Amino acid sequence: MEECIFCKIAKKEIKADIVFENENFISFLDKSPIFKGHTLLIPKNHIETLFDFPEGYLKELAVETKRIANGVKKGIGCDGILLINNNIISQSVPHFHVHIIPREKGKLLRGFMWPRTKYKDGNEEEEFREKIAKAIEIFK
Ligand code: DGP
Numbered sequence: 001m002e003e004c005i006f007c008k009i010a011k012k013e014i015k016a017d018i019v020f021e022n023e024n025f026i027s028f029l030d031k032s033p034i035f036k037g038h039t040l041l042i043p044k045n046h047i048e049t050l051f052d053f054p055e056g057y058l059k060e061l062a063v064e065t066k067r068i069a070n071g072v073k074k075g076i077g078c079d080g081i082l083l084i085n086n087n088i089i090s091q092s093v094p095h096f097h098v099h100i101i102p103r104e105k106g107k108l109l110r111g112f113m114w115p116r117t118k119y120k121d122g123n124e125e126e127e128f129r130e131k132i133a134k135a136i137e138i139f140k
Contacts (some may be wrong), residue, residue, distance in 0.1 A: 006095035007084040017129040019071065020136045024057070025064045027136075029129055030099065032116040034109070035130050037076045041068050047089040047096045061098075068100050071136030076128065078102035084113070127129040 009016040009028060016028035019039060041064055049051055053061065069081045070124040084099040086092075090113070099113075119125040 004046055004093070004095045005092055006042050006097065007046050010042065012116075017125055019129055019133040020064075020068060022058060022064070023053075027064070027100075029125060029132075031095045033081065033119075034099075034113060034116060035078075035102050035104070035107070036117060036119060036124075037072050037078065037132060039068055039072050039100045039132060040055065041065055041098045041100060043096055049091070049096060051087065055092045065098050065100070067136060067140065068132075070139050071132045072100050072102050073135075074139055075132035075135035076102055079105045080107075 005014070008014045010026050010064075016031075018026060018028045020027040025041060025111040026044055027039055027041045030040050033130055041127055043053075043057070043061070065083065069083065072078065082099075082101040082103050084101065085097070086099075119128070
């Protein structure tokens with residue numbers, strides 16, 4: 001069976017703009033962001049949904065979600081953060097992931113998880129990756 005795309009990112013078999021990783025979790029920019037800096041946090045193990053998450057692992061999930069949210073907020077200087085986690089319905093990648101999405105006052109979401117934006121060609125995506133990764137390191 002074809003291996004899950006997020007497992008391949010966790011194993012560095014395919015490239016992603018990684019902002020943080022530790023033993024159990026890895027976090028990287030969403031390739032199709034709602035707003036620039038939209039970041040995903042995943043467990044390195046293949047856990048499909050919240051319902052499959054081992055209980056003993058949930059505190060770490062909350063702690064790492066807060067760490068990445070803090071990094072996105074401080075790194076790009078947005079006003080707030082939207083957290084979304086789709087389980088089964090609207091879940092296009094069957095490997096558990098938390099969406100950590102920067103929000104700015106007055107910049108409205110037009111629909112649920114759309115429209116998506118694009119980074120400019122060149123260095124823009126790397127600039128966002130670097131700002132968030134640095135802030136995670138500074139504010140850990
Ligand atoms: P969801 O629809 O909640 O399952 O969100 C899956 C997200 O994953 C979606 O916003 C796009 C993102 N995504 C899918 N494939 C890749 C990939 O190969 N690399 C990265 N960086 N993001 C991906």
